[in-house]
Each structure stands twice: as structure tokens, then as C-alpha cells.
Amino acid sequence: MRHYPPPLKCLTPILLTAIFASVISLCFCTSPSAPPSTLTDEGEIATTEPSPYSPAPALASLDFVSNGNGTCTVIGIGTHTDQTLIIPTFSPGGDLVTAIAPRAFYGNASLVAIHIPASVTHVGDLAFAASESLSFLSVSADNPSYTSLDGVLYSKDLSSLLLYPPCLGGSVLHIPISVTSIAPMALYRSDYLSSVLYDGSPADWESVSVGSKNYSLSALPVRCGMDDNS
Numbered sequence: 271m272r273h274y275p276p277p278l279k280c281l282t283p284i285l286l287t288a289i290f291a292s293v294i295s296l297c298f299c300t301s302p303s304a305p306p307s308t309l310t311d312e313g314e315i316a317t318t319e320p321s322p323y324s325p326a327p328a329l330a331s332l333d334f335v336s337n338g339n340g341t342c343t344v345i346g347i348g349t350h351t352d353q354t355l356i357i358p359t360f361s362p363g364g365d366l367v368t369a370i371a372p373r374a375f376y377g378n379a380s381l382v383a384i385h386i387p388a389s390v391t392h393v394g395d396l397a398f399a400a401s402e403s404l405s406f407l408s409v410s411a412d413n414p415s416y417t418s419l420d421g422v423l424y425s426k427d428l429s430s431l432l433l434y435p436p437c438l439g440g441s442v443l444h445i446p447i448s449v450t451s452i453a454p455m456a457l458y459r460s461d462y463l464s465s466v467l468y469d470g471s472p473a474d475w476e477s478v479s480v481g482s483k484n485y486s487l488s489a490l491p492v493r494c495g496m497d498d499n500s
Contacts (some may be wrong), residue, residue, distance in 0.1 A: 334361040335371075343369040353382040353403070359389045370397045379403055382437070386423075388412035393432070398423075399455040404435040424449075436460050442467055447474060447495075454481030461486065469495040 333346035342365035344357060358367055367387065372394030375381060378401045386393070388410040398404060406421040417426050420440075423433040428448040434457045441462065447469035457463070463486055468475050472494050480487065 328358045328360050328362045329356075330362045332358070334363070334365070334367070336361075336363065336365055337368070341366045341368040343367075343371050344374055345371040346374055347378060347381075351380070353380055355381055355383070356385045357387055357390060359387045368392065370394060372396055373399075376400055382406070383408070386410065386413060386416060388414075391415045393423075395453070396455055398433050400458055402436055402459065405437040405439065406435060407433060419446075420444075431456050434460055434463070437462075441465065445469065449478060451479040452481055452484060452487065455483045456481065457484045457486040459486065463490065466490050466492045467495065468492055 329350065331348045331350040332344055333348040334342045335345050336342045342361045342363070344367060357370070361367060367389050369392040370386075370390060374394065374397045375384075376396050376399050378398075380403060381401055382403055383406040384398065384404070386407070386409045391414060393416065398407070407418050407423045408421070409416045409418045409423070413426065415426050416432075417424050417428070419428075421435060421438050422431065422443070424431055428446050429450050431445060431449050431452045433453065434443055436459050438460075441464040443457075443460075443463055443466045445466060445468045449468075466487065468478075475492060475494055
């Protein structure tokens with residue numbers, strides 16, 4: 271399989287991704303400050319405990335469904351047309367966004383960068399799969415279930431590689447030894463990825479569970495960071 275430089279359609283996403291990452295760092299990585307305070311009727315100063323979440327603005331353009339308990343699930347792109355998407359912490363109706371439905375953004379051709387907030391603790395199967403322009407996934411550092419490394423989506427404990435964005439800049443994917451499973455379609459049509467570097471031994475790699483339709487991974491050479499004699 272021959273590998274080519276990223277096409278023009280991937281160059282703009284890469285530039286947008288750099289801008290997106292900078293905006294995310296400014297919005298969600300601000301310096302800590304003292305809790306806000308108010309003056310009570312008795313003249314005493316009362317402090318307000320900060321929320322455990324840094325709320326992103328609600329997006330009326332996305333499709334939500336209420337879970338009936340004060341939480342909700344994102345089920346689709348709705349009328350959202352921007353190339354970048356910050357999943358909101360709360361829906362327009364005030365429900366806490368705790369999940370992204372299976373296939374919610376499956377096959378989306380326009381999204382370039384997506385940020386997942388701390389409140390989302392479940393991402394359904396294939397939620398972002400086959401999104402051909404996707405270049406970057408970021409996750410709030412306070413999210414208890416997910417994390418991202420260099421734009422790649424993993425479970426929080428780094429045991430599962432969930433998605434490698436097809437237009438992610440760079441040609442080498444570095445997989446930590448902690449990874450024991452790779453989700454279906456995690457590396458689907460990653461045509462501009464040239465190799466995979468795995469931190470473990472060849473025997474460790476053989477034990478990694480690889481889901482279906484990871485065609486790009488099947489076609490790539492996998493270099494192991496240690497051999498069986500290490």
C-alpha cells in the first residue's frame with residue numbers, strides 16, 4: 271500500500287485543529303481563582319462552591335434526547351454547520367450532557383475538531399467513526415472516562431484506543447503498552463498514516479483485541495518497542 275502526503279482537503283483541517291486546540295486551552299485551562307462570593311442579608315460574606323464542570327455554552331443546533339433524570343444524550347449533528355464542535359455541558363433545556371449516542375456523528379464529512387467535556391461519561395459505539403475530515407479529538411482533563419493523546423481518543427485508563435482521526439497530522443501512531451483493545455473502525459480509512467509504533471513486545475501486540483473494519487491498521491507495519499527477549 272502506497273502512502274501519500276495529506277491531500278488539500280486535510281491541510282485546512284490541520285490548520286483549524288491548531289487554532290481549535292489553542293481556543294480549548296484558553297477556555298478550559300484558565301488559572302484557578304477564588305470562589306465567587308456574595309454579601310448576605312446579615313452583612314456576612316458567603317462563598318459559592320464552584321461547579322465540578324466548566325460549562326461550555328449550550329448548542330441548540332445539536333440534537334438531544336432527555337434521559338428523564340436531569341441528564342441527556344447527544345444523538346446527532348442536527349443543524350450544526352461549523353467545522354469545530356465543542357460538545358456542551360448542558361443542553362438548551364438545562365439537562366447535563368452525560369452521553370453521546372452510538373453513531374451520533376457517524377460518517378460526518380464536515381467536522382474537523384471535537385471537544386468532549388468532563389460531563390460526558392459514555393460515548394456510544396461508532397459515535398465518530400467514518401468522519402473523513404476529522405483531524406483532532408480533545409477531552410477535558412477532568413473527564414473520568416475518556417482522555418486524548420495527541421488528538422487520539424482513548425479510554426481514561428489508556429486500555430482502549432477508541433478513534434484515530436483520519437486527517438490527523440503526522441504519519442506515525444504511537445500506541446501505549448497499556449492498550450489491550452482497539453475499537454471497531456478506530457483506524458478506518460486512515461490513508462495517510464504510514465506506520466504504528468507499539469510500546470510492548472510482539473507477544474503483547476498479539477494479545478491486543480482489534481475490532482472489525484480497522485483496515486488501515488491491517489495494512490500498516492507495526493513496530494514493537496521491545497522484542498520478546500527484552
